[in-house]
Amino acid sequence: GPISYFKGNYRNVGFQLSRNWDFGLSYALPRTRFGSFGFRAAATQIIKKGENNNQGRGFVNRTGYYQAPVWRSNLSASWSHKTVGASLGASVIGKYHNRGFVAAGWGENVYPIFTPSFTYRGFKKLSVTLSSYNVLDHSPPPNGRVVRGFDLNVYGAGALGRTFTLRARREF
Numbered sequence: 001g002p003i004s005y006f007k008g009n010y011r012n013v014g015f016q017l018s019r020n021w022d023f024g025l026s027y028a029l030p031r032t033r034f035g036s037f038g039f040r041a042a043a044t045q046i047i048k049k050g051e052n053n054n055q056g057r058g059f060v061n062r063t064g065y066y067q068a069p070v071w072r073s074n075l076s077a078s079w080s081h082k083t084v085g086a087s088l089g090a091s092v093i094g095k096y097h098n099r100g101f102v103a104a105g106w107g108e109n110v111y112p113i114f115t116p117s118f119t120y121r122g123f124k125k126l127s128v129t130l131s132s133y134n135v136l137d138h139s140p141p142p143n144g145r146v147v148r149g150f151d152l153n154v155y156g157a158g159a160l161g162r163t164f165t166l167r168a169r170r171e172f
Helices: 152-160
Strands: 015-028 036-052 071-081 084-093 111-123 126-133 163-170
Touching: none
Parallel strands: none
Antiparallel strands: 015 036, 036 071, 071 084, 084 111, 111 126, 126 163
């Protein structure tokens, strides 16, 4: 369709700082007669994120505010047995405050995206996977600053809504 919005801003970000903690955990159950089960969890906590754009304000810490939620995490559970497999993943973006753009104290809510998939490997050297990104078609929380109504910089492809993918992979 036609271009509905264009924003071209110049911003001097001479000094940027990002300090984070990354956490991860992975666990696989011993193989059973029902198949193999695995679990993964990964999270990032922003300790300090901001910049000094040399405009006399010094370092501006944006942690927990616009475009810098304190927590982001990815969780998944998977199962495989003989020629089939399935998984369910969740990507969760934590809450943050949207200061200065709407009513004081208002913030973006926690935003989860669920991604299930199913794989069949019963063909000779061929696997077929059907998956869906944002299967619940969960819309991002509204944002008072952005014309589109949500912040694409924070929510990324999740803002596009539900998508389906069919993938075939053959090994040679």
